[in-house]
Amino acid sequence: MPMPPPIAAVEEAASPSLSSGVQLRGVVKAYGSTQVVHGVDLDIADKEFVVFVGPSGCGKSTLLRMIAGLEDITGGQIRIDGRVVNELDPSDRDVAMVFQDYALYPHMTVFENMAFSLRYRGVAKAEIRRRVDEAARILDIESLVARMPRQLSGGQRQRVAMGRAIVRDPRVFLFDEPLSNLDAKLRVAMRTEIKRLRERVAITTIYVTHDQVEAMTLADRIVILNHGRIEQVGTPEEVYDTPATVFVASFIGAPPMNLLPARQEDGTLAIAGGAAMPRIGAAEGRALLAGIRPEHLVPAGTPGTLPLIDARATLVEPLGSDTLVSFEVAGTPAIARLPPRSVRRAGEMVPLAVAADNIHVFDQQTGQRI
Amino acid sequence: MVVICVLMLIPFYWVLKTSLTGENIYAYPPAIIPVDPHLFNYVDVWYMIPFPRYLLNSVIVTLMAVCGNLLFNTAAGYALTRDFPAKRWVVLLLLSCMLIPFQATIIPAYLITSWLGVLNTHLGIALPMLSTIICIFIFKASFEAVPRSLIDAARIDGLSEWRVMVRIMLPLSKPAIATNVILNSIWSWNAFMWPLIITRSPEMQTLPLGLARFLSVMENTTGALYAFVVLVLVPGLAIFLMAQKEFIQGLTSGATKG
Structure with missing residues (x-):
């Protein structure tokens, strides 16, 4: 960006x-x-x-x-x-x-x-x-x-x-x-x-x-x-x-950036366990990591975003100003920073979305940004 | 604790009591309280033998030994906290030297002293006591307890290695200094064999030699003998009492962190 x-x-x-x-x-x-x-x-x-x-x-x-x-x-x-x-x-x-x-x-x-x-x-x-x-x-x-x-x-x-x-x-x-x-x-x-x-x-x-x-x-x-x-x-x-790099993405930011395994398939970014996102620039079939900051995961239906996943909350941490919700995407742990009181307890289903511009793509092998 | 302290003090009390009375030490039952105490024995010691001369010699030799130890031990101790080639071997050499009894080094020490031309001098008496290995390691432990960042700060402030030692390390190592002063004072004050070997004239003899000489010429003066012993003991005790807090800290520095 x-x-x-x-x-x-x-x-x-x-x-x-x-x-x-x-x-x-x-x-x-x-x-x-x-x-x-x-x-x-x-x-x-x-x-x-x-x-x-x-x-x-x-x-x-x-x-x-x-x-x-x-x-x-x-x-x-x-x-x-x-x-x-x-x-x-x-x-x-x-x-x-x-x-x-x-x-x-x-x-x-x-x-x-x-x-x-x-x-x-x-x-x-x-x-x-x-x-x-x-x-x-x-x-x-x-x-x-x-x-x-x-x-x-x-x-x-x-x-x-x-x-x-x-x-x-x-x-x-x-x-x-x-x-x-x-x-x-x-x-x-x-x-x-x-x-x-x-x-x-x-x-x-x-x-x-x-x-x-x-x-x-x-x-x-x-x-x-x-x-x-x-x-x-x-x-x-x-x-x-x-x-x-993946290291910078995971080091800067708290909670750290979510790094979800993905692939370039048919001109889209296919996130394992999630929806396909429009994406171009990487070779077909290449192993990638889709990086999404916790604050960029928003409730589904937010204007300008695309649905990503229906996540089941595994941990809910209310901080007052916002709520941290942990979940898994195809076995990969992830976290979302959502508005306060939007999720009450673990086990709730949380439909999440993300704006395509807020997805960072890294080469899984080299760790470099694409 | 009080009982142990009292038991430890009994010999000192007995020596002091006898020096003030001159009573027969084999008398039974012994008198606990001194009977008719007086200071004549001290006057006798002062005038019957050249006690002031012995005292002066002991003071000069002790001062030389203490100053030499502070100078050489601090430099050696500081060097051992720095990295240099073969440092491990130097430490090993120093430690192994501690295993050699002093008696085994007397002949080479005598030859070296003779070669330097300082036989029968104060410097000759003090020479083998100018540095002691155990005290080098006391300084080393003390210097190692000084945070590394203080040395770094001093280097950035513009201090040379020598000044780092003098301006930063030594002021922070008062317990080690006190330990060095006490131990070396006592060792050189009580030294007998080396001064006996190295001195030829009565004018160069120190207090322990004077005591032996006194014993040989004054056989039946128990009170004077004990007065002599008190006079020999007092300076060492005074130094210890003045610096005992730092002395104990010095012996235990490096034993615990922080």
């Missing part, structure tokens, strides 16, 4: 200059004979907010640590603002990093934590004071600067960690799952905080998370990684509306 460019920053990101931002060229990481990052190519524009997202072990944190200089690069090239940084120490790359566990020095006050790197860079005392005060004001932690980290809550610690990064005024911010240690409520609050911070401090940012909601809400562009390879790069809308 064609998508309009959402924001100006993304348009700028589409043609990044080699003299600014971050460029990865064929970046490889191997531990002994085990390769964990396989030739990643990526251009991140100046002041762009890019989120690396993927399941545990996909190589997103390793990639971030390679950009930071905390991991050696086995192959390829990393450029920051046009300068190759492969052999540079972390401190010479002009990057600041926010860690999952905050990494605040426990034996120093909040002020000392924030001022620590500036002292080692020979910044004048008055300038250090000015920068720390400014960062504390931005993050609303002015009253905490004399405290020790152990006297702070998780959210306050995370703010201090961000403050420590801000005072550096670096070329690139790196966030390594910064909200993972917070409880659900605080995570939402801090996500908003980061979004606001992003608007006030315009610096190239690379943010790693396994939480797709964080990725969708924060990113200018999302980089979806799997097994050390980039599956797709795009704006949140692009990766949601036109997932490039």
Whole structure:
């Protein structure tokens, strides 16, 4: 589905200059004979907010640590603002990093934590004071600067960690799952905080998370990684509306996209256990997967849709705003997000329909979008 | 617990009591409460033998040993937390060295000390005690308990390896430092055999050697002998009492997560 460019920053990101931002060229990481990052190519524009997202072990944190200089690069090239940084120490790359566990020095006050790197860079005392005060004001932690980290809550610690990064005024911010240690409520609050911070401090940012909601809400562009390879790069809308692979389709979105076995037969898309949908473009008889988002399954009879299946509900989960209904299509589990109170209990028959435009078709063998 | 503590303290009390009275230790029934206590035995010890000189030598040697241990053990302990070629073999070598009794190393140690020209000097006495393997591993365990992200943050902040150790690792390893200070103070304070071998002049002798010398010349002065023992014990006890909390933490660090 064609998508309009959402924001100006993304348009700028589409043609990044080699003299600014971050460029990865064929970046490889191997531990002994085990390769964990396989030739990643990526251009991140100046002041762009890019989120690396993927399941545990996909190589997103390793990639971030390679950009930071905390991991050696086995192959390829990393450029920051046009300068190759492969052999540079972390401190010479002009990057600041926010860690999952905050990494605040426990034996120093909040002020000392924030001022620590500036002292080692020979910044004048008055300038250090000015920068720390400014960062504390931005993050609303002015009253905490004399405290020790152990006297702070998780959210306050995370703010201090961000403050420590801000005072550096670096070329690139790196966030390594910064909200993972917070409880659900605080995570939402801090996500908003980061979004606001992003608007006030315009610096190239690379943010790693396994939480797709964080990725969708924060990113200018999302980089979806799997097994050390980039599956797709795009704006949140692009990766949601036109997932490039089965992996992206199933990873982005909650509940995930339904993937139903199908075949191209007589110019139609024959979904196993369901109705035939008009579809062209694939070879006859080819094994396919029809991807339908739960919210695109609607009660039969909705204008602009075609009947798909009369499903028997196996599980009904009322969420208040809508109801999740689980069912099976020829043995394949599927889920629909229906209006509230449209289905009351398991066992009810639910006639479902879908608009032809909302069906994503993937090659079952390669997993690629068709 | 209280009963065990009292039982443990009885020998200390007995030594202190005898040093203050000079009574016959074989007397029966023994007097529980000191009778006519006085400090003359301490005065005798101070003036009859060169006790201040022994004390000064012990203090100098102990300070050298403690400083040497803090310097070398922290560096070695930190190195063992980093990856380097043949690290496993270095660890194995250090552990296997712990199996060799000190007595078996006395002759090579003497020859090395002689070759360095520091026989009969404070440095010569302190030399074999400048680093102890068990304390290297205490520092290693302590450094390994420091979260990896703190080291990463320090590296991004611009600290060299040496500064990471001094500014981040050491301030977070106070229990390990206290353990090193206590153990090495006690070991070097009580060292007898090596100082006996290495010293030639009475002016270089330490307190344990002085005690032996005292025993050989003062046979019938039980009170003075016990006063000497008290004076030898007090500094070690004082250091232990000052740092016992950190000492216990240091010995158990790395035993539990978090």
